[in-house]
Amino acid sequence: MIVSYDLLVNALIAGVLLGGFYVAVTVGISIAFGILDIVNIAHVAFIILGAYIAYIVNLHFGLDPILVGIVTLPAFYALGAVVYQIYYLSFERRGQEALRGLAFFFGLLFITEVGLILVFGVDYRYVSAIYVGPSLRLGIADFPLRMVVPCVAALVMFGVLQLFLSRTFTGRAIMAVSQDPLALRLMAVDPIRIKRIAFGISVATAGIAGALLIVIQPVEPSVGREFIGRVFAIAVLGGLGSLPGTVVGAMLLGIMESLTATFYGPSWAPAVAFGFLLLTLAFRPQGILGR
Amino acid sequence: MAAILEVEQVGKRFGGFVALDGIDLAVQEGERLGLIGPNGSGKSTLVNCICGTLTNEAGSVRFQGRRLDGLPAYKRTRLGLARSFQLPRPFTSLTVSENVRIPLLYTVNAREHRLTSAGIDDRCAELIGLVGLQDKAEARPVDLTQVDMRKLELARAMAADPKLLIADEAMAGLSHSEIEDILKLLLRLNERGVTIIMIEHIMSAVMSFSQRLVVLVSGRKIADGAPQEVVRNPEVVGAYLGQ
Amino acid sequence: MRWTNFFLIAAVVAALGVAATQFSSNDYYFFAAYVVLQYVVLATAWNILGGYAGYVNFGSAAFFAAGAYSTVVVHKLYPLPLPLLIVFSGIVAGLIGFGTGYLTLRLRGVFFAIATLALAVVLQTLIINWDFVGGSRGAYIIRPHTFPLLGSYMKYMFLVMLGLAIVAVSVARLIERSWLGYGLAAIRDDEFAAEASGVPTLRLKLVATAVSGAFMGMAGSPFPYIIGYVEPSSTFNLAYAVNAIAMPMIGGTSTWIGPVIGAILLGTIQQVATVTISSAVNLLIVGLVLVAFVIIAPNGLVGLAQSWMRKRK
Numbered sequence: 001m002i003v004s005y006d007l008l009v010n011a012l013i014a015g016v017l018l019g020g021f022y023v024a025v026t027v028g029i030s031i032a033f034g035i036l037d038i039v040n041i042a043h044v045a046f047i048i049l050g051a052y053i054a055y056i057v058n059l060h061f062g063l064d065p066i067l068v069g070i071v072t073l074p075a076f077y078a079l080g081a082v083v084y085q086i087y088y089l090s091f092e093r094r095g096q097e098a099l100r101g102l103a104f105f106f107g108l109l110f111i112t113e114v115g116l117i118l119v120f121g122v123d124y125r126y127v128s129a130i131y132v133g134p135s136l137r138l139g140i141a142d143f144p145l146r147m148v149v150p151c152v153a154a155l156v157m158f159g160v161l162q163l164f165l166s167r168t169f170t171g172r173a174i175m176a177v178s179q180d181p182l183a184l185r186l187m188a189v190d191p192i193r194i195k196r197i198a199f200g201i202s203v204a205t206a207g208i209a210g211a212l213l214i215v216i217q218p219v220e221p222s223v224g225r226e227f228i229g230r231v232f233a234i235a236v237l238g239g240l241g242s243l244p245g246t247v248v249g250a251m252l253l254g255i256m257e258s259l260t261a262t263f264y265g266p267s268w269a270p271a272v273a274f275g276f277l278l279l280t281l282a283f284r285p286q287g288i289l290g291r
Numbered sequence: 292m293a294a295i296l297e298v299e300q301v302g303k304r305f306g307g308f309v310a311l312d313g314i315d316l317a318v319q320e321g322e323r324l325g326l327i328g329p330n331g332s333g334k335s336t337l338v339n340c341i342c343g344t345l346t347n348e349a350g351s352v353r354f355q356g357r358r359l360d361g362l363p364a365y366k367r368t369r370l371g372l373a374r375s376f377q378l379p380r381p382f383t384s385l386t387v388s389e390n391v392r393i394p395l396l397y398t399v400n401a402r403e404h405r406l407t408s409a410g411i412d413d414r415c416a417e418l419i420g421l422v423g424l425q426d427k428a429e430a431r432p433v434d435l436t437q438v439d440m441r442k443l444e445l446a447r448a449m450a451a452d453p454k455l456l457i458a459d460e461a462m463a464g465l466s467h468s469e470i471e472d473i474l475k476l477l478l479r480l481n482e483r484g485v486t487i488i489m490i491e492h493i494m495s496a497v498m499s500f501s502q503r504l505v506v507l508v509s510g511r512k513i514a515d516g517a518p519q520e521v522v523r524n525p526e527v528v529g530a531y532l533g534q
Numbered sequence: 535m536r537w538t539n540f541f542l543i544a545a546v547v548a549a550l551g552v553a554a555t556q557f558s559s560n561d562y563y564f565f566a567a568y569v570v571l572q573y574v575v576l577a578t579a580w581n582i583l584g585g586y587a588g589y590v591n592f593g594s595a596a597f598f599a600a601g602a603y604s605t606v607v608v609h610k611l612y613p614l615p616l617p618l619l620i621v622f623s624g625i626v627a628g629l630i631g632f633g634t635g636y637l638t639l640r641l642r643g644v645f646f647a648i649a650t651l652a653l654a655v656v657l658q659t660l661i662i663n664w665d666f667v668g669g670s671r672g673a674y675i676i677r678p679h680t681f682p683l684l685g686s687y688m689k690y691m692f693l694v695m696l697g698l699a700i701v702a703v704s705v706a707r708l709i710e711r712s713w714l715g716y717g718l719a720a721i722r723d724d725e726f727a728a729e730a731s732g733v734p735t736l737r738l739k740l741v742a743t744a745v746s747g748a749f750m751g752m753a754g755s756p757f758p759y760i761i762g763y764v765e766p767s768s769t770f771n772l773a774y775a776v777n778a779i780a781m782p783m784i785g786g787t788s789t790w791i792g793p794v795i796g797a798i799l800l801g802t803i804q805q806v807a808t809v810t811i812s813s814a815v816n817l818l819i820v821g822l823v824l825v826a827f828v829i830i831a832p833n834g835l836v837g838l839a840q841s842w843m844r845k846r847k
Contacts, residue, residue, distance in 0.1 A: 039644045039647070039648070041592070041647075041648070041651065086829065090828070090829045091828075094832075098588060098590075098643055098644070099584065099588050099590060099787075100783075100828040100832055102590045102592075102644070102647055103590065103779055103783055103824065103828050104825060104828050104829065106590075106592060106776070106779060106824075107776075107780075107821050107822075107824040107825035107828065108825065110772065110776050110817070110820075110821040110824075111818060111821040111822060111825065113772070114814055114817050114818040114821060115818060117814050118814050118815065118818065222772075225654075225655060225772070226655060228648075228651045228652060228655070229651065229652030229655050229656070232648045232651075232652065233652070236645075236648075265663075267659065267662055267663055267670075268659065268663060270655050270656065270658075270659045271655075271656045271659040271660065273652065273655075274652040274653065274655060274656035274659075275656075277648070277649065277652050278634075278637050278638070278649060278652075281637060281638050281641060281645050281649060282637040282638070342730065343729075344726060344729070344730070363729070363734070363736075364726075364729040364730055365729050365730075365731075365732050365733055365734045365735070366734075368729075368730055368731065368732040369732050373730070374730055376726075376727065376730070380724045380726065380727040381723075381724075381727070382719065382720050382723035382724060382727065382728075383723050383724075384719060384722065384723050384788065385716075385719060385720070385723065389716065389719075392716060393716055393717070393720045393728070393731045393732075393733065394731040394732050396713040396716055396717070397713070397717060397731060397732035397733045397734075398731070398732035400713070401732065447727075447731060448730075450731075451731065451732055
């Protein structure tokens, strides 16, 4: 097979940009699943919810979708805190998170998706912003701004989170909550409160990720399901609980998907994530950066 | 007497932490062995490596002359190597009698002579009687007291009809008379020919029970011999007082 | 309930089903009953793994679709009688369950759950790209119109699904009361302790996954004949995945009767609701009821009934 050089270059660029966006989609799962051990499969539904909020505000007030994502952060944080409180009281405290906790999040995923269908229908929705159309060209390389802007925004969000987790007291408590609950108690920190904060942050990232998603592609309620395989593939691939690993996993998957879409057709792309996930689970469940 | 269990140069690491460092240990058939050591010295890790819950990276474990390396835990149980857990781990949705039934169905019935369903009921009742839980046969584990939970743990381990029983802190948190109960029970099992390794913090219990005492400190074996001599060993005294 | 009583009731149910085909000629009733019975099979199948062993399968829709598309493939090559199609679909879906389980069941249960979620997406991707079965456009399947002795083919499919439901429930009950059921319960409660008690955990989980997957595939097998036009989005409908979980959870997961009660109840409500209100609203209701039950009544209706009886004593 003769691979056209500029096709390959552009597929790689698109892959890296896509991977950057995947960081935003996955970082919440890395916190919830990797650090708190809460398998929040409803995360992707919250992302779609974020996309629709960005859409509706953008449509009526012309506000920039990413700005909407930032403005609605507190609302998503509160949503996360409430969901965690219910989860803690009903499942975690009773030791029933395995079966019923999973069913709970599955129910939330489903309710959110069907709720969105009832309100907005199943038509694709999109947003308008100055960076949605144009593209930067450097030689043969093509940088579509609707990919560049979300990628940059995602990496900025990741950097802020990383700083927060490593530099602040609360952030360090979050990192310690799963490994050393005893130390937290000795520091007079309530682990439940720390987990609630962490889960709130995790869901808050979904709001931003949703806004970025609808910049990249039109959205309809069931799009979220395609992301379930992706986010867990990336989180597991990167090594659970490792935030730098999340970036590596996201980039790898973005590039693989982009190459697959370019050379085999976009309809095959969703299968890449699953293949990655299954192979990782089967042969290297501790992830690439794990010990 | 022949050795029933031979542990040779067994090593285990967790990341950079050396949990077990070249452990050698031989247990004779019918013996009562005490295994002691400070918290985190590697006692439970050693038990887990012997029983197949963890895999040791170095060394080998032999049971009745047969190499166990690579065998999954359930196969080791079927060979006659049973253990009780440090924190009781009952099957919470099953009754006491059903808890004991599981190893009967999966070990005794996996060997040559299968029991009939009446035979299983009889064995169940016998084992529950042996540990004195006959009045609570139909109770669920949540309704059991601490000591009853320990007894259930032992009854379940015994149901596998083991040749070697490893009792991992079967007496922690029990009162003096309850400890006596469990000790009597273990002695009775030993009289029936079961080899027993007792891991324990309660020194009076280990000293009265064991014929031989082994001490682990920081993943290494530092003493192995008659109990009275071992506890006078300066290194052992140092390890316990100096920590 | 003893086996003799169980089979007596099963025989009466079967006889009533046969009698019904002689007294009514309205195909719609048989269609509605067929759908409810299909959910009895799906919920019972889910519960063999989810309820007995505690491993959550989110990909019921994938197994259902695997069964449906097996039928499409065989139908295009050489149309077999319905019962043989069902057996074939069961084998295909059972193998898919075995394969997914083999790769992921060594790990913690959540990884299996996640893998089944992704499995649905991937199987759908495969089908969309497979032109032989119609790809994303779908395929028309023309079923026979009549069946000897019964008249309409719908009545025949109703009876076949009734038979399948009885078989599935009997198998579930058989597993529950056997050494296999005890072993699965031990796995659900404490996998380490189960292994230490001599239970070959991986092997048992694989058996449960394969059996569960096979029955889900069998439930989906006649689906192409029912709707006549098979396309990916209706076959991989999330409604199957949600109902397969919601029905056992609402009925109660610890015994075979729970999924049956849940399926009959939720299935019937949905049949009525689809006619009177929109299907999206009715799915929303299923989701809300599922969440409400796992929070408020974790042991389902059977659990509620049991604790009520205990209180009366």
